[in-house]
Each structure stands twice: as structure tokens, then as C-alpha cells.
Amino acid sequence: MKAFRIELALLREAVLGTLPPDAAPPDDDQVIARFAAGAWTVLPEPGDGVAGLVRERVGDVRALQLLVEGTSATAWAQALDDGEVAQMVPDALSRWLPRLGAERILGAFSQGAAHRQRLLTRADEHWPLAIDDLGPHAPAALWVRGDPAALAACDRSAALVGSRASSGYGELVTGQLAAGLVGRRFAIVSGGAYGIDGTAHRSTLASGGTTVAVLAGGLDRFYPAGHDELLQRVVATGCVIAEAPSGVPPTRWRFLARNRLIAALASATVVVEAGQRSGSINTAGHAAALGRPLGAVPGPVTSGSSTGCHRLLRDYGAAVIERPEHVVELIDGPLEESVALGGGTSDELRVLDAMSARAPRGVDELAVRTGMAPRDVTAVLALLELGGAVLERGSGWVRGLGRSPSPPRA
């Protein structure tokens, strides 16, 4: 790499620091590939679709080389062999080049290594394939603290997200959903924030489940700082991930970009509690755009803390989530046939309505009271007698203590 003038040995050292200690030593090509993937987490902002398209056309390594070599627009067009993408490159270069520098990229690796981060690339065993549904907006690689195997567990997972300003109600429901989903072997994905996110991670840990936190900034410093201890606990059994390299602070933009990773990683996204402008509405929007199932937990309409959830239910086709089973249904489809409104036999009900528990009534009287034909009353009485719901007594029939039918549709 000309303009960089970095020795392969230096690259190897950088890359090795972010590999598991027991990993097979990478060959030179693997070192260069990992370095390039890491570089592409440094150069563009998260979600830069042009970076994704360029990497898709020529690969991470060649794309980085072209960048480093100060390639002309004509040479880019030739290399990309895609006029449409080539047209976007000059603009993109003016975004990426200000960040191009060996120190910055090597720094991401060394800081990553210093904070026990692994760089997870598409070549790695635990790369979560669901992320690739983001297409050109997928990250080049992920920075991971903890066990990357937790990411693979996300192939059966739910994102539980919501307001930072959660209520006791929202936290209670989050805890119930997390515990129930852990019991059904789902991993829980969330954003590590205060409120619903934190409760989702905490409840999952308490239930012995696997949880993944997706952060908006680099993993050298957990955000929010008040969740450092919680996120350390997530690292101990699950993992904390980010596409931004160390040293990159979370910003509003990066929170929004981070939300697309949560939506892509999880099999379904459930917004537990959200005000009208909660960031979790944005996560829900990504889930919907990705075709991932979307759920929302309803809540009291008298407080503002479920307004965002109700908006998702009303305007964006989110499913109503009350219990963990509803999340499972969202992902696996209906658990059992839904029952029609009402149901049951109406004639039995009409006859029972017309009967007394004490005063025996004859068929003719019951016919008048029910508006049914006497012979139909007789037939229904015979059926009800079988179930013990009516008893013949002296001059007529009385209600018994047996099974009563369910209310019908009128």
C-alpha cells in the first residue's frame, strides 16, 4: 500500500491483536483482508451506501488500495466497471479522504486490542448473516467485545427496545418478555441505553439468557457511562458490538445508524414503550423496511410513554405484543388456530336462558320463552341433559350444574 507505506509486519501485529488468542495464525492475504475490513469501519460514516457498493464491486482490499493510491476518476470507473457507482465515487472520496491515514486506521486496531475487542469480518465463523440483509448499508466488519458466538445465537432473537425515559410499567413488561423469550431460547438484542434497553439486557442476564448490546460509538468507552457495569456483564456472557471503531463518540446520527443494525440483527423488533419521538420508532422503521416482523406493546393512552407504540400499531402495522408467546408467533407464525369471535351453539344458550334452577318449566313454556319450536326445545334439552346442564324434574325441566355452552354470535 503505497501512500501508507505500512510494513506487512505492522499490519500483522495490528490484526493479531484483534483476533482470538487461540485463532489459527492468518496468512498474508488474510492479514491484508482483515486490515482492509477494519479500515472500512474507520473511513466512512456508518451506513454509507456508496462504500458498500464500492466494496461489493472490487472487494475491501482493492477498494482501499484504490483509495490509498489516489486513483483518478477515470481509473476508478475502470476498476468498478459500473458507471452508476463510479458516478458516486468523487463525492464519496471527498467524504472518505479526510479520514484516510495510517495512524487513524492502525489506531483503531491498537485501541481495539487494548480494549479486548475482536474484529469480526464476513470470513469469520460467527458473522451474523442477518446483517447482510442491509445490502450496501451493511458494515464492513463489526467490533466485538465478549463472545462473538452470541451473535450467531441472534438467528433466533428478538430486539426489545424503547424509551430511555421508561415507566415502571414498561420495565415490568420488558422483564416479562425477556424472561419468557429466554425460556424459549431466544437471544435478546438491544441498544444498551437507559430505560427499556437496559432493562432488556438486565432481565436477560437475570434469566441466564444470551444478550447482545449494539452501541453507536466505539467500544473503547461504553455509553452510557452509567451502564458500564451492566455492559461489562453483557460482555461476560454475551457480547457488545459496534461498527464504529474505538475513539468514535456516539452522536445522534450514529444512534440512528446503529438502530438499523439492531433491526437487522434481530429476528423481530418489539418496541416495548416509546414516546412520540423515541429513537426506537426509528429502529422500528428499519425493521419494517427490512421486512422483519415488528411488534409493539400497548399501554395506557393516558400517559405519553406508549404513544410511539400506539403509533406503530395504528400506522405501521406493528403486531400487538402482550406476552412472550406473541413475539414467538411474530417470528414462527400462529401457535394455534385463532378462534372466531363468539362461537358456541346458540340454541342451547337460548334454552338455558329461559330455564330456572328451581321452578321446573315444560317444553311448551320454554318454546314460548325462547321463541323456538317445541320440538327444537325438546332436542336441545336432550343434548343439554347429556352434559348435565339440565335436569328433568316432575312437570318440567330445571337448570343443572353441568357444563354451560359458550356465548354465541347473534
Next chain:
Amino acid sequence: MKAFRIELALLREAVLGTLPPDAAPPDDDQVIARFAAGAWTVLPEPGDGVAGLVRERVGDVRALQLLVEGTSATAWAQALDDGEVAQMVPDALSRWLPRLGAERILGAFSQGAAHRQRLLTRADEHWPLAIDDLGPHAPAALWVRGDPAALAACDRSAALVGSRASSGYGELVTGQLAAGLVGRRFAIVSGGAYGIDGTAHRSTLASGGTTVAVLAGGLDRFYPAGHDELLQRVVATGCVIAEAPSGVPPTRWRFLARNRLIAALASATVVVEAGQRSGSINTAGHAAALGRPLGAVPGPVTSGSSTGCHRLLRDYGAAVIERPEHVVELIDGPLEESVALGGGTSDELRVLDAMSARAPRGVDELAVRTGMAPRDVTAVLALLELGGAVLERGSGWVRGLGRSPSPPRA
């Protein structure tokens, strides 16, 4: 009418007692028509579709005559000129004939008159046309206490229904919806029961609105007895109606049949609070079957009192109702274009994210921090400066106090 041997003068007396005192005196045909319509509220159970079909084919009067004359099946078939309906008649006769008797029918009129009921028929000015959407299941006539004009007001109305076992939350929301809808000139329909129904009537009265209570039994005795005073107040400004004549007690079957009237009468049905097996779910089913808009108010998932509402939202396409406006939208269509998830310009946000309120930063630094091209940063800064969101200061730019953009989709 042969088998009855009722003098026309007696019919006239019966009918006059259930007409408004200031009504034009009916001619003989009108007397007979009103008597027949009333008789058809006595003979079948509410919602008897065969009665509706027979009345539709030959008219109320002829249908009653055929019944009274003990017509043979062949003669019925000839009169109906509809083989399919004729086939159902023998069964239906065995339901209706046990109730056929001059005393019973005249009694409905005299008891009605004694309780200041009006018999409202399709010939009357205030007949609510919406009821006819029930087709053959529509009642032949309605018994009305209070001002029948309130029924005409139901052409712009909402049914607010729900559990008898309502919570403070459900009652609060019912009150808010009723008051808001009254302010928008909607009439409120409900079932007069304890809980949500009663709150709907009470709140409508308190707001000076028009409310209609639809009862399952005859209007000689208001049910539940504990709502007698409330229903008297409904009578004073709106009306209480039933299809059952006086002397007929409410039964579970008749409650279910009554629900179809509520659903048909109201422009939309909103279930405010309902457990899993609330009768209001049945009302909702009728509304859906009639193609009437259906709404449900969400509530906490941690108590059972909104379970039925959530079921309607999840499985039956009910709209989420949080505020009176949502009911209006349900009936009139969206009040304004819905806003896409997120929205706003993302570049402005990225630049603002990268800025400080105190430390001035230059375009190049902002380009690196945002991952945007320097010239794009410059363009965005110019726009932001117009809104006062950024200020140029010495060596660079700082955040101002002006309008900040709304969060975008990533």
C-alpha cells in the same frame, strides 16, 4: 284478522297509545300497519332472519294475516313466491305460533303506552336507516322511550362499549372520548350496562351531548335496575330503545342480539376496555360483519381488563384509539397526511452532531468528524446558519440556539 277477532277500534286504541300525542291521526291502513309491525316485535326472537325474509316478501301486515289465518304450507309457498324462504316457514311457524295471541300483542302496546314508549316503524320520520343494513335481521320496529330524533342523530355517532367490570383507567378514557366526540357533534350509543357503557352515557350527558341506550329487554323495566336513574336521564335528552316489547326480560341471548343493533346504529364501534370474554367483543364482531369501522383502546398488558381490546387490535383489524380524533378519523378518514417514520434532513443532523456550542470547528474538522465532504459541510452550514442553528465564530463554527432539525431515518 280472523283468528284474532280484534275490532279495528281496539287496534286503533292500541296504536294511538304508542304514537306521539301531537301525531296526525293514522288512517285505518296506517293503524293496521303499525299494529303488524308491533306484532312482529312480539312473535319472533330478536334477529330471527326468517321473520325478516317473510316480512320482506309479503309485508308485515300480510305476513301477520297469513300467520293468524293458520295458512297451509302450500298457501304460504304461493303467497311468498320464493321457494327458498317457503321452505324455512314450517320451522319458523313452530317458533312463532306459540307466541301468537291477541292478548300478548295488545299487551305489548298497552304496556308500551303505560310506560310512555313510542313504537318507531320504518314509516316514521326518525327511523334510523343504518339499522336496515342488518337486512332480514333488522327488527320490524323499535320501542323507544325519549326523543326518537336522537336516533336520527346517530347518523353521526360512535358506540362506546366495554366491560361491566371496568377499571378507573377505562372509565377515564371513556369519559375523555365521550366528551371529545360530543364536542365534535357525535352522538354516543351504548348498552346501558354497568362499567364502560354507563360511563359513556353519563359522560355524554355531562357534556351536553346526545346519547342512545340500546337495551336487551323490554322498556317497561330498565336493566340493570341500578341504572334506572341514569337511563331516565338518557330518556330526558336522548332515548332508550329496544326491539323487545314490554314484559320481555333480558337474557344472554337477547344481550347478544341487542349488540347487533348497537353495531348497526353507530357509525363506528369503539371497545374501550374489555376482558377476554366481554360481550363487547361480540358487538365488535357485529360491527366488523357489517363493515362498520371498528376501534379499540389499548391499555396495560399487565392487567386483564384490556385483553379483549388487544385481541381486537391483533386479530380483527381494529384501529388503535387513543383520543377522540382517532374515532373521527375512523369515520371520516385521516384528518391529515401521516408523517413518514423519522423525517428531516440527515446531513443537518450529522453536522450539528459534530459541532460544539463553545469550541469553534472548521469545515475540514467537521468533514472528518461527520464523514461528509467538506463542500457538503459548507453547504449544510449555510442552511443551518439561516435558521440560526449555527454561528460562524473566529476560526470556525459553533452551535447556535436556533431551530434544530427533526431526527432522520438512517
